Amino acid sequence: MAREPQTVRSTRTRAALRRAALSRFMTQGVEATSVEQIAADAGVTVRTFYRHFATKHDLLFADYDAGLHWFRAALASRPADEPLVQSVQAAIFAFPQDVDAIAQMTQMAALRVEQLDHDRIVRHLRGVEADFARALSDHLTRREPPVTADEHLAAAVTARTLAAATFAAMETWMVHGERTMAELSRLCQLALDQLRHEAPV
Amino acid sequence: MAREPQTVRSTRTRAALRRAALSRFMTQGVEATSVEQIAADAGVTVRTFYRHFATKHDLLFADYDAGLHWFRAALASRPADEPLVQSVQAAIFAFPQDVDAIAQMTQMAALRVEQLDHDRIVRHLRGVEADFARALSDHLTRREPPVTADEHLAAAVTARTLAAATFAAMETWMVHGERTMAELSRLCQLALDQLRHEAPV
DNA sequence: ACCAGTTGTGTCACCGTTGACAGAACTTGC
DNA sequence: GCAAGTTCTGTCAACGGTGACACAACTGGT
Numbered sequence: 517m518a519r520e521p522q523t524v525r526s527t528r529t530r531a532a533l534r535r536a537a538l539s540r541f542m543t544q545g546v547e548a549t550s551v552e553q554i555a556a557d558a559g560v561t562v563r564t565f566y567r568h569f570a571t572k573h574d575l576l577f578a579d580y581d582a583g584l585h586w587f588r589a590a591l592a593s594r595p596a597d598e599p600l601v602q603s604v605q606a607a608i609f610a611f612p613q614d615v616d617a618i619a620q621m622t623q624m625a626a627l628r629v630e631q632l633d634h635d636r637i638v639r640h641l642r643g644v645e646a647d648f649a650r651a652l653s654d655h656l657t658r659r660e661p662p663v664t665a666d667e668h669l670a671a672a673v674t675a676r677t678l679a680a681a682t683f684a685a686m687e688t689w690m691v692h693g694e695r696t697m698a699e700l701s702r703l704c705q706l707a708l709d710q711l712r713h714e715a716p717v
Numbered sequence: 718m719a720r721e722p723q724t725v726r727s728t729r730t731r732a733a734l735r736r737a738a739l740s741r742f743m744t745q746g747v748e749a750t751s752v753e754q755i756a757a758d759a760g761v762t763v764r765t766f767y768r769h770f771a772t773k774h775d776l777l778f779a780d781y782d783a784g785l786h787w788f789r790a791a792l793a794s795r796p797a798d799e800p801l802v803q804s805v806q807a808a809i810f811a812f813p814q815d816v817d818a819i820a821q822m823t824q825m826a827a828l829r830v831e832q833l834d835h836d837r838i839v840r841h842l843r844g845v846e847a848d849f850a851r852a853l854s855d856h857l858t859r860r861e862p863p864v865t866a867d868e869h870l871a872a873a874v875t876a877r878t879l880a881a882a883t884f885a886a887m888e889t890w891m892v893h894g895e896r897t898m899a900e901l902s903r904l905c906q907l908a909l910d911q912l913r914h915e916a917p918v
Numbered sequence: 919a920c921c922a923g924t925t926g927t928g929t930c931a932c933c934g935t936t937g938a939c940a941g942a943a944c945t946t947g948c
Numbered sequence: 949g950c951a952a953g954t955t956c957t958g959t960c961a962a963c964g965g966t967g968a969c970a971c972a973a974c975t976g977g978t
Contacts, residue, residue, distance in 0.1 A: 522955060523944055529956085550933065561958055566935065642843045649881075665893035666907065672885040673908045680850075680881040684873040692866035706867065707874045723925060724974060730926080751963065762928055767965065 530568045532558035537575050538627075546576070546631040573636065576628050579621045580644050586612065588651045600656065601712055604678055608704060629690070637690075641683060649679035681707040731769045733759035738776050739828075747777070747832040774837065777829050780822045781845050787813065789852045801857065802913055805879055809905060830891075838891075842884060850880035882908040 536557035540549040551572055555562045569575055590607040598606075612618075628637060652675035662668045685703040693699045737758035741750040752773055756766045770776055791808040799807075813819075829838060853876035863869045886904040894900045 525943070526956065564957055572934070642847060646843060665889055665904065668893050669886060669889040669904055669908060670911060672889055673882050673911050676881040676885045677878050677912065680877040681874050684877045685870060688866055688870040688873060692869055703866065703870055707870060710871060710874050711878065726973070727926060765927055773964070
């Protein structure tokens with residue numbers, strides 16, 4: 517589901533669906549928009565909608581998924597012997613500066629926070645966190661794959677711990693922070709520093 | 718959804734639903750069982766099923782939820798000035814020894830691993846992990862609630878980091894370990910020790 | 919035994935999501 | 949331009965899950 521398109525028709529359909537969906541989302545709200553409406557607007561069937569997007573809400577998280585792809589690439593390009601925390605910080609803080617991309621991201625983010633249950637956002641973020649952790653774990657074990665349970669565990673603990681700290685920062689930022697990029701950077705830095713320096717209470 | 722029952726009739730209905738569901742699950746498989754069948758067996762409507770159980774699969778995770786309740790209680794009973802990691806270890810390793818409860822738990826676990834997608838289990842575990850982290854965070858901040866974003870973040874990082882390490886151990890155990898309680902204990906211990914002693918790579 | 923208020927259930931209508939099959943549209947090689 | 953094969957779409961049927969409303973069953977107090 518939601519693979520990259522192959523034919524011309526397919527990309528047109530997908531674009532039409534996305535346009536129709538976002539338009540409806542902005543005018544009448546996400547929950548009040550049915551997939552039936554979106555499909556009708558785009559001139560296709562409901563079933564076809566689901567051949568292009570896994571769920572109705574996934575449309576609103578496209579930037580997260582893109583961000584994850586980008587993060588994997590950034591991570592892979594770091595030198596192999598660099599300490600992991602440093603790689604992560606470098607990767608996170610070197611986010612792409614493309615103006616259009618950032619504009620679209622913030623628009624998406626605005627749509628999310630004002631239209632979706634906080635619950636749904638948090639649940640989706642848990643999925644992204646898991647993917648993030650998996651990317652870290654893959655990166656950690658890329659030299660020699662672990663064989664014993666203990667080796668698996670060691671990598672998993674490091675990866676998931678880092679992911680947990682980072683996403684704790686993100687959620688804190690979503691709820692308690694002024695929502696600027698600078699503040700997000702500061703909170704991530706803070707969380708990672710706590711992880712590195714301070715043994716848990 | 719899924720609140721504690723109030724009347725006699727309600728508890729009977731719930732018990733009938735649970736019995737019918739587990740019976741069908743064991744004979745014909747979970748996915749091949751429809752809620753309609755379960756409800757019919759119990760002599761009620763589909764809608765009523767959903768008044769007692771949030772989802773069809775939640776039936777199979779009842780022990781997790783119970784375990785979380787128990788964990789919150791165990792945590793609350795630890796002395797307030799004890800280091801958190803120690804409280805967690807003590808709470809985890811003092812699991813109830815009730816023979817019936819353990820038998821039912823292992824039966825549930827068996828049903829889960831042989832009938833459910835690994836994906837679904839992992840996703841549910843993520844939810845439990847989040848609840849676990851929230852319990853820890855509540856316990857951490859029970860004296861004075863945090864006010865600034867930084868204070869929130871500090872507690873969140875500690876709580877979620879601990880939860881991540883513990884659940885990394887659980888998942889490693891599910892996949893790579895001999896599935897004995899002793900091995901689970903060992904892996905949890907290992908994960909928490911790594912968290913405490915070793916700064917991430 | 920009656921009454922009032924709460925809780926449980928049935929009914930209905932709807933939305934989100936998926937599998938299976940068949941047919942249309944496209945791509946590729948000639 | 950045509951044929952063969954792949955990809956995309958429509959159709960159909962089904963299941964999981966939820967909100968709203970009305971009614972039955974139970975609760976407590978008198």
